[in-house]
Amino acid sequence: MQRDIQMRFGEVVIPRSQLENDPEFKQKLLAKHYKSYPLCLCRPGTGTQMVIAYHSKSKTYALKRKQYSGEQHAADCPSSYEAERRERNESTPVPDSAILRLADGSTKFNLSTPTTMREPTVPQETSLVTGNQKKPAKRKTLGLLGLLSFLYQEAGFNSWSPNMYGKRRYAQLYKYLMQKAEEIVVKGDVLAHQLWMPEPYKKDDQENIEARRQDTFNKRLYGPDGRPRRMLVVGVLRKLVPTPHGIGIKLAQAPDNLIFWMNDKTAGSYQRQFGGGEDPLKQLGEGDYLLIIMTVERTERDHFFVAQVASLKTTSAYIPYSTPQERTLAIDLVDKSRYFTRPMHIEDTPGIPKPNFYLHDADIAMHIYADSSDPHAAQALKQDESYYERTDEPHWVWRLGEGEEGVKHPPLPAPADTNATPLAKQA
């Protein structure tokens, strides 16, 4: 049975079925609320913003999800990517998303990285069903970077509104990541029960904080059966230190003698992500952070050994970025008091462009493309152009010239004159 999802228009709440069954009512309602953001109430909480589009040719209004917001909706909501995938693939089953949003507000995240000692690594993508035999396709899986990106997105740290200026510190990061970890289920258990993140440093409370840390480690590093297992650790990298056993990771806010060791193999594969050998911290811009996620186990000698590790670069305002151009834009958008999201693109949605930013106060997707000598950039540009031609959705393009370092971008789109966009839940 299809659930009848409610929608909020200003003060009134209306089931979606009523809109679909009564086109005249729907047109009147949408006209009345044009230029506001109705809320889809498919999941508990404040709701997910939708937009009302006006088609001048047919003189009709349509209700649409906001660009790139499909995965904010519950899997059974008609506005979710899941629903779109189902519709597009009625005859050919495809693997479902690795992220399953449930109507009760929790989310299942299908992690490929082992968290027990002997668990084999699950292949990243399961094969499709062949022949006529119809079996339900398995869910996809994602690795540590996917999990960190997802947690980060859920905590809202990839979105910015000007009232956050000067208020985003480690304490907020800790609070919101840990809060969201309560709502995500990984390998059958709540993420918060498997995760440790250093508590914000407080000089007067250090003894209690250290006691809580030890207690948490003891709980996380053993399963209910008493067997040792791996815990997940998230933090901000403070320093890499050479040790007799390999490279050690020290986290910001954590005690100085707490070191997570990487053996040569782990360290090598980690450093290859940063173009080999170089200290990743040296590749950050001034004031930036490197967020780390890792699976950690305790050795017999009471060392903490890193099994797998991944990381995410952010600006000093904790906006994630992957290229220097993204960093430039992220800093500029913050300085110019704009409302925006840096989409995490955790999973590929084929056929839908992957903007580098989304400007909420102008309702416009922002794209950065490398210069034309990069075949991937040329391909992406071509696909995106045909998408935007078809959908007529507004977008902004910064295309780097050949050999250009890309420090200057084209003028930013002006903020639209609507009753914009309270994204902020963080204070």
Ligand SMILES: [Zn+2]
């Ligand atoms: Zn929805």
